[in-house]
Amino acid sequence: MIYPVLLCGGSGTRLWPLSRKSYPKQFAGILGEQSLFHGSALRFSGEGYAAPVVVTADAFRFVVTEQLGEIGMAPGAVLIEPQGRNTAPAAIIAALHVAAQDPSALVLLTPADHAVEDPAAFRAAVAEGVAAAETGQIVTFGIQPDHPETGYGWLEAGAAHHGGALELTRFIEKPDAETAAKLLADGKNLWNAGIFLARADALVVAFKTHAPAIHDAAAAAFEAARSDLSFTRIDEALWQLVPEDSIDYAVMEKAANVSVVPFKGHWNDLGSWEAVWKEMATDEAGNGLSENATALDCENSLLRSEDEGIALVGIGLKNVVAVAMKDAVMVADMSDSQNVKKAVSVLKEQGASQAEQLPRDYRPWGWYETLILSDRFQVKRIHVHPGASLSLQSHVHRSEHWIVVAGTARVTVDDEVKLLTENQSVYIPLGAIHRMENPGKVPMVLIEVQTGAYLGEDDIIRYEDIYARS
Missing domain, CATH: 2.60.120.10 (Jelly Rolls)
Known part of the structure; x- marks a missing residue:
């Protein structure tokens, strides 16, 4: 039995103004009526999967249970972080939660905001990593690249071992364009999806070994957790003592028992409006349009009106992203769409409620x-x-x-x-x-x-x- 752990935090800055701190992108209908959170929960469900463990913030506790209910699911647990402290603390409290029930159970740590075109194919990739995970390996999943992406970290894969898993030679930071082109040409490198499969006790040991300060502080906060309705609230005072770090930096880049399973299907972390545009159906000129948007003499642009009362019209645009909402409009060159979070920072400095709060x-x-x-x-x-x-x-x-x-x-x-x-x-x-x-x-x-x-x-x-x- 695999326990999916849906990491469900986020600052809501990369797809602003549709995504905001009050309602991050995983809950929004980015690519259709279903949210990315819906898709993540469904992707890792069914035979062989336990009910999902959700790690989220207090503000989203009812949102996750409501959205799971909309797809006929109930959480196995909802662990509430008093504050977001990156992925490492979230991962260890989830591992401790599962280990308390069954130390040998497999834990699948995954962000809740990815888009996967073929869920069955991704489940098959997870199945390829089970044999390695059961031996104590920590298995990560690498996406077969099709272009020299600079917005992702990369993984260098080695020889095959443990069934479908390969040796993970090294983690590679987000590269510049020249380095990304070399990584793509090399043929043995993969995009880092940030998804991990491991026995619960193996994860706990990895944290004790490589990130003892995070483990000890998080374990103390987890031990002092209290029940609130159907939720588990991690102790707020003790959580303040937990160091903030990503699971990659804190553990994975230091551990020797890390393997990688390649995934050749279509995957997108939707980390920018350009990434969203690539997922949308486009017209003959390459324009991705929402229901209330019109493009006149435009090329390769994304025009989205997120309010039925706002008609968005683009004229003569090329490689432009324009997103209109009731209280905010964002227009950017497509190549700058990864920098939208800079606009959010400026709005916060100005004291604008639109920076973080949806209408x-x-x-x-x-x-x-x-x-x-x-x-x-x-x-x-x-x-x-x-x-x-x-x-x-x-x-x-x-x-x-x-x-x-x-x-x-x-x-x-x-x-x-x-x-x-x-x-x-x-x-x-x-x-x-x-x-x-x-x-x-x-x-x-x-x-x-x-x-x-x-x-x-x-x-x-x-x-x-x-x-x-x-």
Whole structure:
């Protein structure tokens, strides 16, 4: 049995503005309705695979369970990191979690934001690495390159051993263009996919040997973890003591028992808008277009409107990326699309909310988006999932008007509870203890008008919450 570990953090900078810190790329519909997280979970499921272990941040704990539910899956565990500390700490707490159940179990560490065209072929590659992993080898997976890529690290493969696994001669840092061309021509080098297969106890030993400071601090934080609903919260104070590092630097480049399995199928880590463009269907001029985008005399460009109310038109563009959202527009030369994160850094310095926050805010009960925000009033659209409920709460600085536009709402205002259907409304006075619930089997949507001196999201006093939020 292989335990897939989905590493599900991320800063959301490389595919800005669609991907942001509040909702990184693995959760978005980059290449279709299914998210990259959906695809990762499905890719490593079925016969021979246990339910996935997800390592994620507190802000995404309900997102991962909701998205797994959308594809008929449930997590084996959700481990919540208090802060992201790169891949090495995430890997060791996952290994410790699996080792506590079965030290000899195989752990498959994988990012949750890759695109693989043929999942069955990748599972076959994983199967080729099982024999080596069962002997104590740490098996990584290298992608057969088809161009001199400078955005990936590379792997140098040696002679065959342990079935389908090859000796891993060395890790190679992201190269310049000249070096990448030589690596491609050499024929024995692969792109580093950042995916690892190993026995849980072998991973633990590797960390103890090569990264003892990370192992010891992470193990202490893991031992002090507590349960929160169906989640496992790693101890926050002890987690602060864990050194930050990648699993490659901390362990893999130092270990002698590392093998590599080549994968010849199509793979993409979608690390830039150029990478997304290469995955999209294009017109005869090489343009990748979203539903609301139009290209006039354009060549080899990516035009995406992520809002149905925004028509994006490109005229005479060549090798350009343009992505339009309700609150932000990004335009870049295709060759500079890996540098989008620099724009995010500038926006953060300017204090722009668009740097990290999407217009749509996802919550365990659904989502909301601000339609209008002005002095002393705000208008929101609120979407509540069937059976979901907001917390019982009150506000100190604002009153609210709710108008149901779809579905049915069960509304509590102080001691009164009533049902509202479409086109009905209710007033929530300042200070009133209130709650909205969706008792139906279809989504409930309402328009909320807030008025008051302060409209911040922290003006909430919670009395009851089924999601255990404070």
